[in-house]
Amino acid sequence: MAALPGWRGLMLRRQAFMDRSHRVDISGLLAGSRQLMMVADEVRLEPFEGLAFPEPVKVELELHQADRMLVVEGAVDARIRGRCDGCLEEVDLAVHVEVSERLDPARGRDVDPFGESNVLAGARLDLADLAQQSVLSSLPMGLRCGSECRGLCAACGANRNTGECSCQPA
Ligand SMILES: [Zn+2]
Numbered sequence: 001m002a003a004l005p006g007w008r009g010l011m012l013r014r015q016a017f018m019d020r021s022h023r024v025d026i027s028g029l030l031a032g033s034r035q036l037m038m039v040a041d042e043v044r045l046e047p048f049e050g051l052a053f054p055e056p057v058k059v060e061l062e063l064h065q066a067d068r069m070l071v072v073e074g075a076v077d078a079r080i081r082g083r084c085d086g087c088l089e090e091v092d093l094a095v096h097v098e099v100s101e102r103l104d105p106a107r108g109r110d111v112d113p114f115g116e117s118n119v120l121a122g123a124r125l126d127l128a129d130l131a132q133q134s135v136l137s138s139l140p141m142g143l144r145c146g147s148e149c150r151g152l153c154a155a156c157g158a159n160r161n162t163g164e165c166s167c168q169p170a
């Protein structure tokens with residue numbers, strides 16, 4: 001079998017590090033040839049679950065291996081637009097999510113709270129998936145206009161943040 005031409009080998013190596021879909025190759029870490037990897041990227045996220053992202057999401061991570069686990073530490077910063085799950089008003093929110101996860105490369109999938117996603121598939125860490133999961137985990141009550149949101153009146157649908165409606169209290 002013929003060897004790959006030099007230029008092609010180069011291209012392959014570059015793509016292996018980080019391709020356009022924001023995947024990071026961590027095989028060097030897993031093989032022990034690298035101790036630490038710093039990742040800084042900006043990821044455009046498609047809208048999901050009623051959340052839109054007017055700006056690229058900033059992902060800054062430090063990766064290392066410990067006890068055969070991939071340790072992921074850092075932060076995800078995102079601006080989120082959507083509707084409050086309580087009162088349906090427009091919300092424009094900046095979130096800063098601290099990331100501190102241990103993922104199991106051997107299982108090809110990760111441990112809580114990234115359970116059902118593909119954040120880690122083999123030696124590929126998917127930054128877009130990680131950003132998406134981090135944003136979701138930062139909104140355990142869904143998107144809210146504020147912690148004091150009183151929601152809508154169940155009887156007449158009035159926004160209870162803007163005043164009392166004339167319905168009887170339940
Ligand atoms: Zn609200």
Ligand SMILES: [Zn+2]
Pocket residue numbers: 153154155156157158165166167
């Ligand atoms: Zn009412």
